[in-house]
Amino acid sequence: MADKLKVSIVGASGYSGGELLRLLLAHPRVEVCEVTSERFAGKFASKAHPNLRKRTQLRFCRMDELKPCDLLFLCLPHGRAMEHIDAFRALAPRLIDLSADFRLNDPGEYQRWYGKPHARPDLMTEFVYGVPELHREEIRGASLVTGAGCNATATILALYPFFKKGLADPERTVVEVKVGSSEGGNAASDASHHPERSGVVRSFMPTMHRHCAEIYQELGFGQTIRVYFSATSIEMVRGVLATCHLFLREPLEEKDVWKIYREVYGKEPFLRIVKEADGIYRYPEPKLLSGTNYCDVGFQKEKGSDRLVVMSALDNLMKGASGQAVQAFNLMNGFEEALGLEFPGLHP
Numbered sequence: 001m002a003d004k005l006k007v008s009i010v011g012a013s014g015y016s017g018g019e020l021l022r023l024l025l026a027h028p029r030v031e032v033c034e035v036t037s038e039r040f041a042g043k044f045a046s047k048a049h050p051n052l053r054k055r056t057q058l059r060f061c062r063m064d065e066l067k068p069c070d071l072l073f074l075c076l077p078h079g080r081a082m083e084h085i086d087a088f089r090a091l092a093p094r095l096i097d098l099s100a101d102f103r104l105n106d107p108g109e110y111q112r113w114y115g116k117p118h119a120r121p122d123l124m125t126e127f128v129y130g131v132p133e134l135h136r137e138e139i140r141g142a143s144l145v146t147g148a149g150c151n152a153t154a155t156i157l158a159l160y161p162f163f164k165k166g167l168a169d170p171e172r173t174v175v176e177v178k179v180g181s182s183e184g185g186n187a188a189s190d191a192s193h194h195p196e197r198s199g200v201v202r203s204f205m206p207t208m209h210r211h212c213a214e215i216y217q218e219l220g221f222g223q224t225i226r227v228y229f230s231a232t233s234i235e236m237v238r239g240v241l242a243t244c245h246l247f248l249r250e251p252l253e254e255k256d257v258w259k260i261y262r263e264v265y266g267k268e269p270f271l272r273i274v275k276e277a278d279g280i281y282r283y284p285e286p287k288l289l290s291g292t293n294y295c296d297v298g299f300q301k302e303k304g305s306d307r308l309v310v311m312s313a314l315d316n317l318m319k320g321a322s323g324q325a326v327q328a329f330n331l332m333n334g335f336e337e338a339l340g341l342e343f344p345g346l347h348p
């Protein structure tokens with residue numbers, strides 16, 4: 001058996017950190033050395049993640065107790081990774097940051113969407129945007145990789161082939177995402193209080209969602225584009241469903257759309273085109289993707305108009321966060337891309 005890489009997780013008591021721990025404990029080429037939490041320091045990891053009982057005897061340590069390792073995963077709230085980035089880089093030669101701190105490469109765009117200057121603009125272009133379907137070769141050679149937003153991942157993967165080929169009207173694409181409660185992390189808030197959250201269909205970001213910045217960055221291909229993006233919380237713990245209305249610049253038929261998706265995504269291990277003529281699961285369904293690293297993409301072309309509706313679904317904690325981070329980790333280390341990500345999901 002080849003040597004195992006020593007990795008640690010910062011912010012491991014949270015939802016994305018817990019999901020990463022679940023994946024990495026089962027990864028054949030990884031030894032998880034340390035997991036941090038300020039709140040749970042000294043306590044067993046299974047205290048925060050009861051699904052991991054009998055899977056690990058690791059205890060949380062504080063961030064300032066971390067020892068050097070081969071690669072550090074950062075699962076901290078927004079702003080914390082950039083605050084401590086020099087200390088993290090001193091601990092590990094390679095980092096994967098799941099937060100939004102290093103997703104953008106333009107300080108002006110960061111200021112526009114996050115409302116304040118970036119603390120480390122010198123490092124913004126150093127991180128590779130960790131969506132393998134778009135940046136596989138760059139990820140392979142990278143030592144600094146950033147995860148992507150979960151809603152951004154769903155939207156970008158739905159639209160990417162059409163923006164890349166210049167087939168989408170750059171001025172008008174409309175996206176509505178429906179999201180589960182775990183997107184908000186495990187810190188309690190008024191909005192997450194069960195009587196206030198359960199059963200709602202709540203428009204929480206009709207405009208100006210920060211993930212738009214990533215969508216513009218990744219789909220612009222050198223030109224200004226407009227994506228009208230809205231987000232709604234629904235009754236779901238995990239999952240994102242993006243419904244994207246794009247307007248075609250050329251008269252394409254459904255068979256042409258099939259061909260384009262097959263050409264771009266045919267060899268992708270975690271992209272599935274889901275479009276069936278009948279049955280109850282004709283289009284992507286987040287429920288089926290819980291715990292998996294798949295992003296399912298389906299579509300319908302409207303007859304007699306230029307509108308193409310693309311639906312994409314994923315698990316926000318997997319392909320939208322920790323699963324995609326492990327996929328990038330595998331690429332960075334020359335491992336088989338799907339290693340540790342084989343779970344096919346549950347039905348029903």
Ligand SMILES: NC(=O)c1ccc[n+]([C@@H]2O[C@H](COP(=O)([O-])OP(=O)(O)OC[C@H]3O[C@@H](n4cnc5c(N)ncnc54)[C@H](OP(=O)(O)O)[C@@H]3O)[C@@H](O)[C@H]2O)c1
Nearest residue numbers: 011012013014015016037038039075099183185186316321
């Ligand atoms: N949830 C998602 O669906 C999702 C998807 C993609 C990306 N992300 C990104 O991933 C990051 C983590 O998200 P999450 O949902 O896992 O959040 P979370 O559940 O709230 O977890 C946050 C983690 O950070 C730690 N932490 C909080 N404040 C800290 C501080 N000041 N110093 C050190 N540690 C601190 C917490 O540990 P303590 O026990 O010490 O409080 C906890 O382990 C965020 O930046 C988020 O944007 C999340």
